[in-house]
Amino acid sequence: MxxxxxxxxxxxxxxxxxxxxxxxxxxxxxxxxxxxxxxxxxxxxxxxxxxxxxxxxxxxxxxxxxxxxxxxxxxxxxxxxxxxxxxxxxxxxxxxxxxxxxxxxxxxxxxxxxxxxxxxxxxxxxxxxxxxxxxxxxxxxxxxxxxxxxxxxxxxxxxxxxxxxxxxxxxxxxxxxxxxxxxxxxxxxxxxxxxxxxxxxxxxxxxxxxxxxxxxxxxxxxxxxxxxxxxxxxxxxxxxxTEYVARLVGLNLFRGHTDGAGEAGAAGVVRLADGGELTTGRRVAGEVFVAFAPSAVALYGSAPGGSPRNCWQVEVVGVERHGDLMRVRLTGRPPVLADVTADAVADLGLQPGARVWASVKAAEIRCYPA
The missing domain is CATH 3.40.50.300 (P-loop containing nucleotide triphosphate hydrolases)
Structure with a gap:
């Protein structure tokens, strides 16, 4: 307009x-x-x-x-x-x-x-x-x-x-x-x-x-x-x-808190309100939102090597088609949505109840004041 x-x-x-x-x-x-x-x-x-x-x-x-x-x-x-x-x-x-x-x-x-x-x-x-x-x-x-x-x-x-x-x-x-x-x-x-x-x-x-x-x-x-x-x-x-808006635009959204310690703009740890924590690529002090796309979530059958900053175990709740990909709903701390290929669903056995590991790069996570 x-x-x-x-x-x-x-x-x-x-x-x-x-x-x-x-x-x-x-x-x-x-x-x-x-x-x-x-x-x-x-x-x-x-x-x-x-x-x-x-x-x-x-x-x-x-x-x-x-x-x-x-x-x-x-x-x-x-x-x-x-x-x-x-x-x-x-x-x-x-x-x-x-x-x-x-x-x-x-x-x-x-x-x-x-x-x-x-x-x-x-x-x-x-x-x-x-x-x-x-x-x-x-x-x-x-x-x-x-x-x-x-x-x-x-x-x-x-x-x-x-x-x-x-x-x-x-x-x-x-x-x-x-x-x-x-x-x-x-x-x-x-x-x-x-x-x-x-x-x-x-x-x-x-x-x-x-x-x-x-x-x-x-x-x-x-x-x-x-x-x-x-x-x-x-x-x-x-x-x-809000969760409603996040669903509309297709993002994972969480609210949390960071103490703001350390160099401004550097990576920071956000402690999530509902449990768990995420490391972001940019430090913002105080109450914050963190958001990232389901496509940013990688899934593994076992804990990935290299100790990525954001890696936690999750359980599959459901899988549905989402465009050319498959959207996997996962519960954990935190619960997330992940978009993966149909081949990945088969290779990892992503059926309800299956336990896998989720990982998100800090650079893929957006952090902004709440």
Missing amino acids: RTAGHDANRRTSTGLRAHVVVRRPAFDLDLDLTAGPGEVVALLGPNGAGKSTTLRALAGLQPLSAGEIHLGDRVLDRPATRDYLRVEQRPIGVVFQDYLLFPHLSALDNVAFGPRAHGVPKAPARAAAQSWLERVGLADVAGARPRALSGGQAQRVALARALAVEPRLLLLDEPLAALDAATRMDVRADLRRHLSAYDGTCVLVTHEPLDAMVLADRLVVLENGRVTQQGSPAEVARTPR
Whole structure:
């Protein structure tokens, strides 16, 4: 998306500023969210984290329990002062997970519906809709009803319908979830191109890390109703701070402590919170995270020679295919994931219950402050 970044003052003065608080008997959502013009922010998290509730609150479909939502200089929702802007009054476009196209209307009239609902006469609204269908490459299906459209075409019609009202805020709720894997790749690239040309603010909800990494400028990770990490896709992928994020980006992650003694930047021993220790290639004092890829883990049938710094005995819990490799889940101190070849699985007898040795080079372990 925008690689040069965005001015912070512009983000807060003309973009989205929200403190979303929604309280229910079994759920409590509380997060701060900002997004600037031309910026795509992805809310990423597991099912039940509060992503869709946040989106519904921004759209006006879920009243706040507390907090406030500002879009530019307009207050959309602020319970403390009883300010609330109705759904139809908000300058917002929404693409729902199932698209929710009107089945009795053509693609053209689906896109024209928004402008018509905002008081634009029929002819200009249909002309604007035709222009939007051309922009998303669907001019040739303008007369088709939703049931005649492919999943990718329906997604683009839904996007055109949302953008046809020229919204200042675009909300995308799992916009690629209804697509098969083959279609998703093409539509993802298409959606990225359209979002790059959109100068409004966009909030994307997804549980798919690849969608978030490709489409968003900034990730906000939501777990159990709270923000647990945020940053650029590269920052989040490089320095995960929760087990959920580590799983998303495919890393082994542990929290621990180092006394920081010795030469700064030199190798240091991290004592892990759940037992065991790891030597890293770079010393960081105090509470730290250590992370390394499953591909960095070597497995041996017996203790390897040469006394590598990080070597410990583990037990195989399970083995599953992972792309061209096999991912081995191992318990020990610490427990790890290892990616090995199918030949290695056979040669080492990596079946559940088998005991082997794991080794990781200190230089392969990333260490950063917790």
